[in-house]
Amino acid sequence: MQVNIKTLIDDTQCYNTVRELRWPEGRQCPYCDSKRIIKRGFDEKEPARQRYECKNCGKRFDDLTGTIFAGHHQPLKVWILCLYFMGLNLSNKQGAFPFSRFLKRTILFSKKKLCFPSIIN
Structure with missing residues (x-):
């Protein structure tokens, strides 16, 4: 899949x-890996964020559950754009410095610990 800046600006x-x-390969439950899920509307604060319910275990989740983006107050596009620009390997003079300061401040003052979803049970 080709990811470009134009697809990251719109929520x-x-x-x-x-x-x-x-x-x-299709949506699946982050708790039990079942593909038997149903859509349960959208988030009130971020209308593009889909909610789901697993028919197998009954747990509810959304697009960001179990990711490093879950539980943060910054909109998803801010995080994704920062990661996109970091991936360009820009020098400080080209704009990477403001993004690195933003990420450092956000991570240091975050109330929740950043962690990757568990791959190994």
Whole structure:
């Protein structure tokens, strides 16, 4: 999948990109890995963020559950754009410095610990 800056600026396209990258073979429950899920509306604060319910274990989750982006107050597109620009390997003079300061401040003052989803049980 080709990811470009144009698909990351719009909230809906950003969430669609995350869904495609996270679940290339279709959505599944982050708790029990079941593919038997149903859509349960959208988030009030981020209308592009889809909610789901697992028919197997009954747990509810959304597009960001179990990711490093879950539980933070910054919109998803801010995180994704920062990661995109960091991936360009820009020098400080080209704009990477403001993004690295933003990420450092956000991580240091975050109330929740950043962690990657568990791959090994």
